[in-house]
Amino acid sequence: MTEAAYLSMQGLSKAYPGVVALRAANLEVRRGEAVALMGANGAGKSTLMNVLGGVTAPDAGSITIDGSPVRLRTARDALAHGIAFVHQELAMLPSMTVAENVFADGFPTRFGIVDGATMRRDAAELLVRLGCNLPTDLAVETLGPGDRQMVEIARALRRAPRIVIFDEPTSSLTNNEKRRLFEIVQGLKRDGVAIIYITHFVDEIFEICDRVTVMRSGSTVATRAIAETSPTEIVRLMLGEADSGERLADEASSAGPLLLEVSGLCGGILRDIDFSLRAGEIVGLWGLLGSGRTELMRALIGLDPIDAGALRWRAADELRPVTPNELHQIAGIVTEDRRGEGLLLPLSTRANLSLASLRSLLTPLGLIDRNKEEGLAADLIGRLHIMVSGSAQAVGTLSGGNQQKVVVGRWLATEPRLFLLDEPTRGLDVGAKSEILKLTAALARAGAAVLVISSEPEELMRICDRYLVMSRGRLTAQMPGSATRAELLSAVSATPLRMSAA
Amino acid sequence: MSSFGRLATFLLQNGFLVVLAAVFAFFAIFTNTFLASGNLIDMLHAMSPLMTISAGLALVVMAGKLDISVGSVAFVAASVGTLLMTRLGCPPLLALAAALSAGALLGALNGFIVVVLGVNPLITTLGTMIAFRGVGLQLTNAQVERLPEGVRELGNWSVGPFFGDTLIALAIVLAVDLLHRRTIFGRQLTAIGNGEDVARRIGMPVDRLVFVAFVLSGALAAVGGVLDTLQIGAISAYLGKGLEFNAVAVIVVGGVSLFGGRGRILSSVVLGALMFELIRNGLNHLGANPYAYRLVSGAVIFAAMYADALKSRVRRAAVGAPAPGEA
Numbered sequence: 063m064t065e066a067a068y069l070s071m072q073g074l075s076k077a078y079p080g081v082v083a084l085r086a087a088n089l090e091v092r093r094g095e096a097v098a099l100m101g102a103n104g105a106g107k108s109t110l111m112n113v114l115g116g117v118t119a120p121d122a123g124s125i126t127i128d129g130s131p132v133r134l135r136t137a138r139d140a141l142a143h144g145i146a147f148v149h150q151e152l153a154m155l156p157s158m159t160v161a162e163n164v165f166a167d168g169f170p171t172r173f174g175i176v177d178g179a180t181m182r183r184d185a186a187e188l189l190v191r192l193g194c195n196l197p198t199d200l201a202v203e204t205l206g207p208g209d210r211q212m213v214e215i216a217r218a219l220r221r222a223p224r225i226v227i228f229d230e231p232t233s234s235l236t237n238n239e240k241r242r243l244f245e246i247v248q249g250l251k252r253d254g255v256a257i258i259y260i261t262h263f264v265d266e267i268f269e270i271c272d273r274v275t276v277m278r279s280g281s282t283v284a285t286r287a288i289a290e291t292s293p294t295e296i297v298r299l300m301l302g303e304a305d306s307g308e309r310l311a312d313e314a315s316s317a318g319p320l321l322l323e324v325s326g327l328c329g330g331i332l333r334d335i336d337f338s339l340r341a342g343e344i345v346g347l348w349g350l351l352g353s354g355r356t357e358l359m360r361a362l363i364g365l366d367p368i369d370a371g372a373l374r375w376r377a378a379d380e381l382r383p384v385t386p387n388e389l390h391q392i393a394g395i396v397t398e399d400r401r402g403e404g405l406l407l408p409l410s411t412r413a414n415l416s417l418a419s420l421r422s423l424l425t426p427l428g429l430i431d432r433n434k435e436e437g438l439a440a441d442l443i444g445r446l447h448i449m450v451s452g453s454a455q456a457v458g459t460l461s462g463g464n465q466q467k468v469v470v471g472r473w474l475a476t477e478p479r480l481f482l483l484d485e486p487t488r489g490l491d492v493g494a495k496s497e498i499l500k501l502t503a504a505l506a507r508a509g510a511a512v513l514v515i516s517s518e519p520e521e522l523m524r525i526c527d528r529y530l531v532m533s534r535g536r537l538t539a540q541m542p543g544s545a546t547r548a549e550l551l552s553a554v555s556a557t558p559l560r561m562s563a564a
Numbered sequence: 565m566s567s568f569g570r571l572a573t574f575l576l577q578n579g580f581l582v583v584l585a586a587v588f589a590f591f592a593i594f595t596n597t598f599l600a601s602g603n604l605i606d607m608l609h610a611m612s613p614l615m616t617i618s619a620g621l622a623l624v625v626m627a628g629k630l631d632i633s634v635g636s637v638a639f640v641a642a643s644v645g646t647l648l649m650t651r652l653g654c655p656p657l658l659a660l661a662a663a664l665s666a667g668a669l670l671g672a673l674n675g676f677i678v679v680v681l682g683v684n685p686l687i688t689t690l691g692t693m694i695a696f697r698g699v700g701l702q703l704t705n706a707q708v709e710r711l712p713e714g715v716r717e718l719g720n721w722s723v724g725p726f727f728g729d730t731l732i733a734l735a736i737v738l739a740v741d742l743l744h745r746r747t748i749f750g751r752q753l754t755a756i757g758n759g760e761d762v763a764r765r766i767g768m769p770v771d772r773l774v775f776v777a778f779v780l781s782g783a784l785a786a787v788g789g790v791l792d793t794l795q796i797g798a799i800s801a802y803l804g805k806g807l808e809f810n811a812v813a814v815i816v817v818g819g820v821s822l823f824g825g826r827g828r829i830l831s832s833v834v835l836g837a838l839m840f841e842l843i844r845n846g847l848n849h850l851g852a853n854p855y856a857y858r859l860v861s862g863a864v865i866f867a868a869m870y871a872d873a874l875k876s877r878v879r880r881a882a883v884g885a886p887a888p889g890e891a
Contacts, residue, residue: 154759155759157758171748175747
């Protein structure tokens with residue numbers, strides 16, 4: 063390539079206490095070119111973009127724009143250098159109008175009074191250029207997600223930026239809206255704008271990007287021209303070549319009776335999900351971020367609404383219809399968000415362990431029996447090998463792995479027959495990961511059905527008896543526990559060119 | 565949509581106006597004296613201090629914050645102004661300036677605690693509500709302090725048929741409404757009420773704006789305190805007591821969301837204050853038990869809040885539905 067890069071980020075590093083977020087990351091974008099930035103969760107994409115947006119100050123590294131070095135200390139600096147950000151979580155002000163939202167970062171005024179007429183006219187003009195005809199005095203809260211995205215884009219493009227960052231712009235869009243967005247990106251490219259396009263959807267980048275830079279663990283591990291790479295190669299670069307570690311559980315030779323049956327589940331991005339879980343079985347829900355794997359788990363327990371479909375759960379030896387809310391009561395749930403799922407960090411390990419089963423600890427007077435509580439805590443601490451100085455130690459002072467064990471332990475005390483695990487090992491060290499995986503295997507041996515999500519195939523390969531593969535809100539394949547890493551990777555990167563009938 | 569559905573929607577969107585008209589009609593029919601022109605002018609007079617204070621508070625609420633110290637601020641500011649005149653012989657204009665400055669200063673203190681120290685606004689102003697009243701009680705020794713001759717007459721100043729303070733209060737509410745709807749400051753306050761994080765991400769100086777809103781709230785509380793003192797002709801230990809909750813009720817009943825970012829200040833403050841004044845005044849004319857006022861206004865607040873909850877439920881349902889042009 064002969065043309066010099068318009069934006070060049072070189073050797074950027076950033077460390078937070080205990081975590082290295084960026085390790086000498088490099089990124090170059092030329093005028094009129096869209097570069098895809100890909101990477102698994104936590105790969106450092108957000109940090110890198112926050113550096114470019116002036117939100118995060120890097121520890122080392124340099125940024126040049128159009129050949130001259132720049133320092134981006136604040137969001138205003140970034141704006142002044144022609145950098146615009148289309149945020150993933152839309153930065154919308156719901157009760158305010160379309161025009162006000164477009165101009166929220168700088169209202170036009172005349173004699174100190176906001177010039178509503180100019181604002182509406184210019185906003186309308188911008189939106190028409192984006193190919194959409196929204197009334198500019200409509201409150202944004204009355205718009206659908208696609209139109210909101212357009213408002214956000216209009217705001218970003220208002221100052222005629224030279225560099226535009228799209229952060230997962232299509233995650234909430236319908237097919238038509240996505241087409242419209244792609245046309246906008248193509249238009250920007252024709253105008254010579256440098257574009258950074260972040261997405262989890264591998265197929266999209268082959269459609270509108272010219273090059274792809276892949277990040278992993280804070281480093282930019284590879285840059286390829288789109289024409290010279292393949293979806294499988296990109297997924298392989300994103301996930302790396304980690305060794306899989308030995309298998310921790312034999313494949314269940316004969317699974318037990320059917321426990322949960324899901325048929326025709328639709329809701330949010332989920333379409334026609336059918337599957338079933340058997341007692342004693344560990345099923346890996348495998349898919350890239352944005353495939354709908356977390357959404358499926360949330361829909362099962364009523365955290366996201368379901369539009370259609372049926373759930374049936376085995377109670378008293380037969381499958382009976384069950385509501386997501388009831389399933390929420392039945393299931394043991396562990397996610398990567400240890401705080402969000404209800405660990406009370408300032409409280410003792412004991413209090414956290416007993417929280418889900420306080421009813422069984424009551425004295426006849428309705429008070430909590432401290433001896434029983436201590437007995438329960440001691441038992442779980444022993445069984446799960448939780449490393450604590452004593453059951454009174456505050457959970458907030460435990461390591462991540464031990465905190466996660468407390469979460470699992472809390473559920474163990476209620477003896478659930480269904481476990482839903484969403485990235486249960488995220489952020490844990492290798493040893494703690496193995497322990498959590500062993501624990502998962504033990505849960506299944508004890509007769510529970512386990513549905514587990516992980517971004518790391520080698521982790522799933524150590525415990526799963528079966529895989530459900532998800533892509534774009536659908537179950538696209540089922541694979542046996544003997545599937546190889548390569549098979550798993552190609553299952554999610556072979557993008558079925560299905561135009562979903564939205 | 566069925567005609568019943570349309571009626572329901574209309575009532576939901578304009579329920580407050582309907583109730584206001586009904587209350588007005590009720591008292592007009594069932595009392596002989598309520599509708600007299602003198603009484604209407606008296607009502608506008610009586611609600612002036614409350615309107616002024618509510619207008620300032622509305623700015624803070626628009627940003628999603630709360631200031632329940634306004635009653636105590638009004639008390640301290642009025643005390644400072646009055647005592648300067650009676651004990652030190654200050655000229656009235658200087659005393660007025662001192663009262664307003666005192667209000668702004670106390671507002672700034674609230675703003676400082678909220679913005680710099682990061683204390684929750686409700687807790688902050690609950691504390692300062694108690695503390696400021698203590699300051700005022702100490703200044704006045706909890707005694708009634710009459711305004712000096714020559715100043716007291718200002719309480720009866722009128723322009724045409726209206727009392728002067730009615731016009732001052734209306735002018736202030738109009739100005740605050742303009743500030744809210746038509747200036748960058750106002751739009752940014754609304755943006756903060758919509759989502760503080762979003763406003764920050766867009767690059768708005770959130771802390772500075774919230775601080776200024778508290779200062780304005782304090783200053784306008786002082787104006788309200790001064791108007792109230794002029795009406796009575798003296799300050800007493802009870803001045804402004806409970807006014808903070810009346811002010812919250814006024815703007816909320818009028819349609820400003822306590823979560824911030826929604827509502828029109830002009831109509832909320834004027835109609836909200838009018839509603840409570842109608843009930844108070846009308847019940848008087850009806851010869852009702854004076855304590856009935858509290859029960860009735862409580863019921864009105866509840867009804868308004870329930871309508872608001874219904875409205876936002878409808879709004880949520882509308883947002884959850886597929887966007888136009890899809891499907």
